Amino acid sequence: MNIVDTYKEDFLTYLNSKIAVKEPVNLYEPMHYILQIGGKRLRPILTIMTCDLFKGNAKEAYDAALAIEVFHNFTLIHDDIMDSAPIRRGKETVHHKWDLNTGILSGDAMMILALQCFESYEPIIFKKLVQLFNKTGLEVCEGQQLDIDFETRNDVSIDEYIKMITYKTSVLVAAAMKMGAIIANATEKDTENIYNFGLNLGIAFQLQDDYLDTFGNSETFGKQIGGDIIENKKTFLYLKCLQVCNLKDKEKLLGLYNSNKTTTTKVEEVTELFKKNKIVEITINEIAVYTKKAFEILNEMDLSEDKKAILKNFGLSLMKRTI
Template sequence: MTNSNTIEQYGAAFISHLESKIKAKEPKNLYEPINYILGLGGKRLRPILTLMTADLFGGNFKDAQDAAMAIEVFHNFSLVHDDIMDDAPLRRGKETVHEKWDVNTGILSGDAMLINSYQFFESYSPEVFKKLTSLFSKTAIEVCEGQQYDVDFESRDDVTIPEYLKMIEYKTAVLVAAAMKMGAIIADAPEEETSAIYEFGKNLGIAFQLQDDYLDAFGDPETFGKQVGGDIIENKKTFLFLKSLEYAEKEQREGLLHLYSLKPGDSKTKVETVKSIFIESGAVEEAKKEINQYTQKAFNALCDINIPEKNKHILKEFGENLMKRTV
């Protein structure tokens, strides 16, 4: 069985589990938006990781399906609320929940999703339930902290790269890490191994987000699914922006700061100018280096895990494929 096959199989198993849980319920205006966002697809990266990790650690991946649901529902809840905060028109190439319905619906349906996500842990034994929910709560609060850092950075001119990396660790990477650790917990792996797979997921998650920042500026509009250049339009202080400030010549630096002081607006010229500064300053090269470094850190964490080599190879291959993505 090849790796790509297994990924597809986990994906298919998860989708059918998800579909069995999605029901049309009353009140319609609460549940329809939930079913809409969960049905929009996306990569289903996190739940697949939960199933895959349970399997690779010698458990039955079907036992991890409810934990995978908790992760996916939580992730989508955070997207619904993030989209409101960012006033984003599109998610996965389709209308966002608050655009399709309204802001109040997005808030309430999001709240219901957060509560729902916890209910999925109720199918586990008390001991496993305790481990999963305490990890989940820690992760959920970190995601909120990450989102707050992200919001704070918008009005700050002194954001440092370490602060930025901490923000993406909390906002994005800890959920990937928790998704994997849950799979290992369900497979009854020893504590030090569940911690090691958490490190693997966290570092891969940081690399993934840095890659996302890169693709936001330089991705293909056909495959990326979000508005290319969205971060630039929104004046988001991404790794590329912060590195450019550090590396660029005085004139370029002033130009960049000026462009980022303009009110967000969809200007093709602004996007193109900023992208050329990202390239010329060397920030793009640095971003690629950083992505490789975090991917390597993730792979190093696999040394502390006592699972068959072929299973480690699957994790490694997964990480490598993730870094070659264009979407």
């Protein structure tokens, strides 16, 4: 078992000891359900790992890690409601398994439970963690609103898209790492550096997700290939294609995305447009750009080379590729 698996196993043991079903059952059972149906546990692992790498007591990071995981799953419950999604991680979504009101209320309660997790920390650390948590939570909401706004716009820029995925996805990864550094009493410089490392890695991870949604393997990716195309999601691939293609291809792409077709033919036609305009190569290069930015930040940190290697290898494993 490698060190990441150990962090994950220890965290899951702690999570199971803290999250129990109690009265009223219809409030707490949905929370327990969403927290038990899988997921990579990426964010809490990062909190614990970062604390450990900066010579902190890893066990002291468990409550912050739990706060991050509970908050993340709260956002998933509400995202699924907004998307009318019936399935999450191969299981029924909370609002589908119970009902809409239960999903909303259980999600609200999870947000409060996440904040309560910080109560175990001494005042100075508590204040830093809660300030970071509140800032991050609001940014995640801003990112979600931008994503919703983009659905009805045909003029979304790539810069706007990067801002959206930064807020919706990357800031929580960055905050998870910064919390671990704060608990370990790392220097201000190192806490900011680890935050920026996580931020860039999170952007690369989301761009990789965009890429795999169209060009990945459904068995290893764990999602339907072409789902973003079917849902007319304005991903990096789509926006870049609009930017670089000729007028004829642009009109065709816009026409496909402005239609309500959900056929495999639509996926095939859009995919061919992406291939024709070298979007595969452009996207892979963009992933490499943000991954490189993250790894360059490692050079600024007061960590031994073997600890930097742990962070770098973990980042590469998230991409499932050597960049």
